[in-house]
Amino acid sequence: MKSITRSFAIFRAVALALCSLLLLGLRARAQTDPLPSWNDGPAKQAIIAFVRATTDKSSQKFVSPEERIATFDQDGTLWVEHPMYTQVVYCLERVKSLAEKKPELKNVEPFKTVLSGDREAIAKLSMQDLEKILAATLSGMTVEQFGVEVKGWLARAKHPRFKRPYTELVYQPMLEVMQYLRANGYKTYIVTGGGQDFVRVYSEHVYEIPPEQVVGTAGGIKYGYDKSGRPTLTKEPKLLLNDNNAGKPEGIHLMIGRRPYAAFGNSTGDRQMLEYTGAGDGARLMMLVLHDDANREYAYGPAQGLPDTKVGAFTQALYEEAKKRGWTVISMKNDWKRIFAFEE
Amino acid sequence: MKSITRSFAIFRAVALALCSLLLLGLRARAQTDPLPSWNDGPAKQAIIAFVRATTDKSSQKFVSPEERIATFDQDGTLWVEHPMYTQVVYCLERVKSLAEKKPELKNVEPFKTVLSGDREAIAKLSMQDLEKILAATLSGMTVEQFGVEVKGWLARAKHPRFKRPYTELVYQPMLEVMQYLRANGYKTYIVTGGGQDFVRVYSEHVYEIPPEQVVGTAGGIKYGYDKSGRPTLTKEPKLLLNDNNAGKPEGIHLMIGRRPYAAFGNSTGDRQMLEYTGAGDGARLMMLVLHDDANREYAYGPAQGLPDTKVGAFTQALYEEAKKRGWTVISMKNDWKRIFAFEE
Numbered sequence: 213m214k215s216i217t218r219s220f221a222i223f224r225a226v227a228l229a230l231c232s233l234l235l236l237g238l239r240a241r242a243q244t245d246p247l248p249s250w251n252d253g254p255a256k257q258a259i260i261a262f263v264r265a266t267t268d269k270s271s272q273k274f275v276s277p278e279e280r281i282a283t284f285d286q287d288g289t290l291w292v293e294h295p296m297y298t299q300v301v302y303c304l305e306r307v308k309s310l311a312e313k314k315p316e317l318k319n320v321e322p323f324k325t326v327l328s329g330d331r332e333a334i335a336k337l338s339m340q341d342l343e344k345i346l347a348a349t350l351s352g353m354t355v356e357q358f359g360v361e362v363k364g365w366l367a368r369a370k371h372p373r374f375k376r377p378y379t380e381l382v383y384q385p386m387l388e389v390m391q392y393l394r395a396n397g398y399k400t401y402i403v404t405g406g407g408q409d410f411v412r413v414y415s416e417h418v419y420e421i422p423p424e425q426v427v428g429t430a431g432g433i434k435y436g437y438d439k440s441g442r443p444t445l446t447k448e449p450k451l452l453l454n455d456n457n458a459g460k461p462e463g464i465h466l467m468i469g470r471r472p473y474a475a476f477g478n479s480t481g482d483r484q485m486l487e488y489t490g491a492g493d494g495a496r497l498m499m500l501v502l503h504d505d506a507n508r509e510y511a512y513g514p515a516q517g518l519p520d521t522k523v524g525a526f527t528q529a530l531y532e533e534a535k536k537r538g539w540t541v542i543s544m545k546n547d548w549k550r551i552f553a554f555e556e
Numbered sequence: 557m558k559s560i561t562r563s564f565a566i567f568r569a570v571a572l573a574l575c576s577l578l579l580l581g582l583r584a585r586a587q588t589d590p591l592p593s594w595n596d597g598p599a600k601q602a603i604i605a606f607v608r609a610t611t612d613k614s615s616q617k618f619v620s621p622e623e624r625i626a627t628f629d630q631d632g633t634l635w636v637e638h639p640m641y642t643q644v645v646y647c648l649e650r651v652k653s654l655a656e657k658k659p660e661l662k663n664v665e666p667f668k669t670v671l672s673g674d675r676e677a678i679a680k681l682s683m684q685d686l687e688k689i690l691a692a693t694l695s696g697m698t699v700e701q702f703g704v705e706v707k708g709w710l711a712r713a714k715h716p717r718f719k720r721p722y723t724e725l726v727y728q729p730m731l732e733v734m735q736y737l738r739a740n741g742y743k744t745y746i747v748t749g750g751g752q753d754f755v756r757v758y759s760e761h762v763y764e765i766p767p768e769q770v771v772g773t774a775g776g777i778k779y780g781y782d783k784s785g786r787p788t789l790t791k792e793p794k795l796l797l798n799d800n801n802a803g804k805p806e807g808i809h810l811m812i813g814r815r816p817y818a819a820f821g822n823s824t825g826d827r828q829m830l831e832y833t834g835a836g837d838g839a840r841l842m843m844l845v846l847h848d849d850a851n852r853e854y855a856y857g858p859a860q861g862l863p864d865t866k867v868g869a870f871t872q873a874l875y876e877e878a879k880k881r882g883w884t885v886i887s888m889k890n891d892w893k894r895i896f897a898f899e900e
Contacts, residue, residue, distance in 0.1 A: 469767030
């Protein structure tokens with residue numbers, strides 16, 4: 213009897229010691245800064261306060277795990293969008309291979325201008341011209357062929373200023389926010405004006421976001437059979453969902469069916485997504501990335517008194533709305549300790 | 557020293573005992589039948605063989621967890637679709653409340669016929685008439701109002717034969733397949749010709765499938781503001797995705813962006829989804845539910861030499877294709893020990 217009692221006492225002691233170690237480990241983990249690339253300030257504090265309020269069971273603002281949805285714009289919010297959207301660069305470069313297959317395009321505008329290589333003329337192309345280029349380069353192939361083409365291009369292409377692959381030009385602080393949210397039970401989604409099929413090629417690898425959590429501008433898809441009778445899905449030059457502006461909350465309803473609790477953007481294209489998110493009950497987090505760091509990245513947009521550009525318009529009106537509605541503006545210059553993972 | 561050695565020996569013994577218990581528990585769990593409502597036979601064996609092959613790391617057919625996608629048609633595959641699709645019953649019953657708000661409808665066909673209550677005349681309505689009724693009853697309200705209406709109706713409505721809520725008329729064997737797949741790392745999706753917003757109201761509660769994993773026929777959604785300036789999403793009488801036939805693989809690409817490894821259906825509307833699934837590499841599971849049990853549920857469709865009906869056409873051609881391509885046909889009569897959870 214004595215020996216059994218003693219064994220039990222030892223076992224209990226060992227078990228307690230193990231539990232204590234486990235608790236210490238958990239505490240140590242909780243004390244580790246989840247956002248090491250962020251400077252202390254209102255932006256970082258807003259993120260941490262939001263996560264605490266919505267995941268603490270005793271909080272009145274607790275959100276049940278299945279409801280935890282966070283949406284992120286991509287261009288200018290998760291990665292560099294200057295001097296041109298990466299996908300537009302891709303499409304312009306694809307025109308060359310397209311013209312090899314269809315030589316008649318060489319004499320047709322806007323393809324002629326693109327093939328001329330005249331950068332100034334290309335920069336002056338209208339939105340309508342760009343749409344023609346996008347339609348021509350993003351359709352006519354199976355979804356698998358398209359994936360192979362984009363993957364190959366991303367492995368070769370480099371950003372003109374940073375001389376690195378585009379997929380390395382993601383913002384380290386935003387990767388940390390996504391990881392922090394996921395570690396707290398949030399499902400993270402990309403909600404982009406960019407092409408859904410384009411972003412899905414690298415979303416898992418770059419952002420740890422699976423294809424089914426990428427909502428983007430989507431074209432028609434046509435089911436058919438190839439010569440050997442094998443089923444195929446072919447990309448069509450037809451717009452199904454324009455995932456910009458009002459199209460963002462509409463796309464969120466279509467693809468997710470729930471209102472997000474947190475939404476991140478950087479331009480007028482994200483306005484409605486943030487409004488829709490903010491109109492929900494309880495704690496909601498709305499944030500806008502302001503590009504005000506010409507040294508480490510770029511500075512652009514009227515909110516800084518700078519001329520508007522084709523991409524990423526953070527207008528004065530958006531700035532006013534953010535202030536009025538209590539959205540948090542993230543200053544790249546002041547809030548981010550480092551911008552890219554490759555900085556030491 | 558001796559005492560420490562002894563403590564360690566006891567600790568090791570206890571730890572080993574705990575591990576053995578754990579292993580025994582795991583083994584016992586593995587030996588529990590994951591599909592208790594299924595009779596032993598080729599259908600049950602096909603499901604178990606598929607799950608083992610795709611989740612065993614040493615198998616050549618192993619599928620990495622993030623790729624594990626299984627898609628399920630709803631009407632006739634997960635729940636009863638006879639004598640009429642549940643959603644059509646809902647729409648027909650909504651015509652009454654619609655006519656209260658818009659009395660002019662009382663003299664306009666097909667609403668006049670629906671309001672007459674003449675069952676024979678209603679049964680004879682054309683597809684075009686039904687589409688008019690669907691468009692009128694499934695649009696014009698916010699997505700939240702629609703959810704409240706459907707929820708309320710489902711709580712009251714009863715099936716004419718079984719005298720139970722429609723949400724109780726789900727097939728227990730299929731619930732088990734979904735649970736078994738999820739327990740093995742599969743993400744289960746509903747891919748239905750029914751309305752996406754309709755099914756999302758109860759999918760989590762009935763099937764443990766969250767709204768973001770429901771792909772269905774979807775109408776347009778319009779972002780706007782109500783009188784107090786609050787953002788709203790309103791359902792429009794415009795078809796965005798017809799999630800039937802070729803629309804199923806197209807919808808799967810739009811909403812999931814991956815080819816399923818397993819797909820379940822019961823009619824010609826599921827043919828392309830099964831073809832698309834089967835055209836992938838490695839192990840794939842394609843199954844069709846055959847309604848051949850008039851006693852416990854229904855028997856219908858030309859595959860049994862019975863006249864075709866408006867819903868759930870399991871045609872002779874589909875039967876031939878299933879045989880040719882090696883899809884498994886599930887006989888409700890022979891493969892299912894019990895059909896509904898409420899049977900004892």
